Amino acid sequence: MFQNESRSAVIVILPSLFALVVVVLLVVVCLLPRFSRGDRAIKKHQQKRIECLNSKVKAEQFVDWAKKEQRSRPGSSFSTVLCVICLEDFTESSQIRGLGCHHVFHQECLDNWFSRWNEYCPLCHRPIIPGAKRTRKSRRWDEPPPVAFMI
Amino acid sequence: MAALPKRIVKETERLSKEPVPGISAVPHDDNLRYFDVTIDGPSQSPYEGGLFRLELFLPDDYPMTPPKVRFLTKIYHPNIDRLGRICLDVLKSNWSPALQIRTILLSIQALLGAPNPDDPLANDVAQAWKEDQSKAIETAKQWTAQHAARPTA
Ligand SMILES: [Zn+2]
Numbered sequence A: 001m002f003q004n005e006s007r008s009a010v011i012v013i014l015p016s017l018f019a020l021v022v023v024v025l026l027v028v029v030c031l032l033p034r035f036s037r038g039d040r041a042i043k044k045h046q047q048k049r050i051e052c053l054n055s056k057v058k059a060e061q062f063v064d065w066a067k068k069e070q071r072s073r074p075g076s077s078f079s080t081v082l083c084v085i086c087l088e089d090f091t092e093s094s095q096i097r098g099l100g101c102h103h104v105f106h107q108e109c110l111d112n113w114f115s116r117w118n119e120y121c122p123l124c125h126r127p128i129i130p131g132a133k134r135t136r137k138s139r140r141w142d143e144p145p146p147v148a149f150m151i
Numbered sequence B: 001m002a003a004l005p006k007r008i009v010k011e012t013e014r015l016s017k018e019p020v021p022g023i024s025a026v027p028h029d030d031n032l033r034y035f036d037v038t039i040d041g042p043s044q045s046p047y048e049g050g051l052f053r054l055e056l057f058l059p060d061d062y063p064m065t066p067p068k069v070r071f072l073t074k075i076y077h078p079n080i081d082r083l084g085r086i087c088l089d090v091l092k093s094n095w096s097p098a099l100q101i102r103t104i105l106l107s108i109q110a111l112l113g114a115p116n117p118d119d120p121l122a123n124d125v126a127q128a129w130k131e132d133q134s135k136a137i138e139t140a141k142q143w144t145a146q147h148a149a150r151p152t153a
């Protein structure tokens, strides 16, 4: 009796287990390429945005940018020698991007921020690409920043 | 686990060396992205005298994405829901990598001092706040005494 029962259990359970495994495998095989395709599309999109950024906001060495800033705005002192994204000091040879709002960030740090669809300056929320339209999500750049930027 | 980004190390060091008055944030030994936070209820608010516990987690993408912060202490506030989730623009769409753990915690402390029932997360509390503000403030005080009492040394 008992043996019979366990045998029938095996007969029922084994095939259904097998079917389950097959279904799971099928789902994985179908979904995997879709995920990686999505990844590739995102990468491509990010690349495009960086190209757009390169054409509008040049990357340069910090020392060159600082000289230009001093010439265009005599008397302005550099209180910011720090990249607020990574909190590292700039060195003369740091690769940076100086924005139209006179805020400056490491190229790597800003590109990382910008390529994820955040089009505003981390410090003043003005658009990074000059003249770009604000998205609904980003705040009006003429409003004061959301909190005191205490660093 | 990947190495901790320098920025997080710097922020953590500064939080312990130059703590913000009324705020503490201490990382867990076994997970340096997870902080135990306490905030003193601001004076002249219904939360005065209370000590509020929060948890703060820095996701992998931090500082490109905001920290995740939640109240652990029960609190009666129109912008904080039953689960301790906080309705604050800088924690969502207005996040910027120029903000830090300390600035976010200061904003949360400021939110305790200035409840905003017009931008509610806890709808029932906001409703009560609008209908009878002095009664709501009384309830907030009671909750503070009941749930946010300081441990007696
Ligand atoms: Zn940087």
Ligand SMILES: [Zn+2]
Binding pocket: A099, A101, A102, A103, A121, A122, A123, A124, A125, A126
């Ligand atoms: Zn700016």
